[in-house]
Amino acid sequence: MILIISVIIFVLVEGILIFSIIRYRERPGAPNPFQNHGNLKLELVWTVIPTLVLFVILFFTIRGLLYVAPENEPAASASQPKIEVTAIGHQWWWEFYYPNYHVTTADTLEVPVNTTVHVNLFSNNVIHSFWVPALTGKTDVVPGHNNTKWFVAEKAGTYTGICAEYCGTQHANMRFNVKVVNNNDFQSWVSTQQQAAAAPTDPLAQKGAALFKNQCSSCHGIVGVNLKQFYNTAQECTDLPGGKANGTPECLIGPNLTHFGSRNLLAGGVLDNNTANGNCDPNNPNLMQQCNLAKWLKDPQGVKPGNDMNIGELTNDQIQQLVAYLEGLK
Numbered sequence: 001m002i003l004i005i006s007v008i009i010f011v012l013v014e015g016i017l018i019f020s021i022i023r024y025r026e027r028p029g030a031p032n033p034f035q036n037h038g039n040l041k042l043e044l045v046w047t048v049i050p051t052l053v054l055f056v057i058l059f060f061t062i063r064g065l066l067y068v069a070p071e072n073e074p075a076a077s078a079s080q081p082k083i084e085v086t087a088i089g090h091q092w093w094w095e096f097y098y099p100n101y102h103v104t105t106a107d108t109l110e111v112p113v114n115t116t117v118h119v120n121l122f123s124n125n126v127i128h129s130f131w132v133p134a135l136t137g138k139t140d141v142v143p144g145h146n147n148t149k150w151f152v153a154e155k156a157g158t159y160t161g162i163c164a165e166y167c168g169t170q171h172a173n174m175r176f177n178v179k180v181v182n183n184n185d186f187q188s189w190v191s192t193q194q195q196a197a198a199a200p201t202d203p204l205a206q207k208g209a210a211l212f213k214n215q216c217s218s219c220h221g222i223v224g225v226n227l228k229q230f231y232n233t234a235q236e237c238t239d240l241p242g243g244k245a246n247g248t249p250e251c252l253i254g255p256n257l258t259h260f261g262s263r264n265l266l267a268g269g270v271l272d273n274n275t276a277n278g279n280c281d282p283n284n285p286n287l288m289q290q291c292n293l294a295k296w297l298k299d300p301q302g303v304k305p306g307n308d309m310n311i312g313e314l315t316n317d318q319i320q321q322l323v324a325y326l327e328g329l330k
């Protein structure tokens, strides 16, 4: 709306300017142009009109601010259900925890359509900002000051979210998706996500699982492997850097991978989890070139320089095993 008003004013003013430059350009023998210096009426007009325009914009801005304010969040009702999520800003990826369902995911926030989504924003590092341009405005995610926000998605689909506050070198690769689905799909997604990871039966994947326990479980959690359950890292790890929360799970630095194979993005959206067309089929002879997960595991620092996944080099065989295991975690 502000853009439309501004464009109209811009075109009007520039149009008159260009018209005047051409129409009233200096011609040989022309008299001095009309002098309007000190014309009270004119000066009042061009002061009062812009003031009025700005007040109109101010009115709509304040109305919008009040509408999206936390106080205006609709109460849960049969016609307007509500879900709660905790969005945790890490450097540089988003973790999403659903406190009522005890589910943790990363990079994709899945929500039901026409439902109020109450978002608790949390960071224990630097300031991030949660922004989904097509669905909701920016709200800062401030360490020690837990903002909340709410939004309602009225149409199913996938919307791009980004971090809108510079938070370090890979700030631009701190993207996420909001996937809006119908209520039944959401419920079945939740019940799948609540499960512990299935133990692999395929021999390649079994080797991958053993490798995971050995080399990855100090930073990544998988429920059923090194975690007993999903937990709220925002509440249970706040004052426990690297420590244990009440003797239960460790505060791990990397994304929870329990259902990694069901996700579409990888490491803050730096790559897609491109499993279509057999790209990440462990028997694909071009696995290392075609599967983004393989590329990530080969060289996480090359793909996303400065990120916190510092690991020794893996062999192609090991990567094949890990791809078989992780992509099988649906």
Ligand code: HEC
Residues within 6 Å of the ligand: 091, 092, 093, 106, 107, 170, 212, 215, 216, 217, 218, 219, 220, 253, 254, 255, 257, 260, 263, 265, 266, 267, 268, 293, 297, 304, 307, 308, 309, 310, 311, 314, 322, 326
């Ligand atoms: C030193 C800690 C650390 C170790 C060890 C580690 N990772 Fe990571 N990993 C991370 C961090 C941190 C990220 C997120 C990086 C980012 O997006 O900025 C990550 C991201 C990932 C992702 C993307 C997950 C997602 O949902 O976006 C996968 C998959 C992954 N790691 C697999 C592995 C595997 C397999 C191993 C073992 C070979 C491993 N990691 C070892 C810290 C670690």
Ligand SMILES: [Cu+2]
Residues within 6 Å of the ligand: 089, 092, 127, 128, 129, 163, 164, 165, 166, 167, 171, 174
């Ligand atoms: Cu950020």
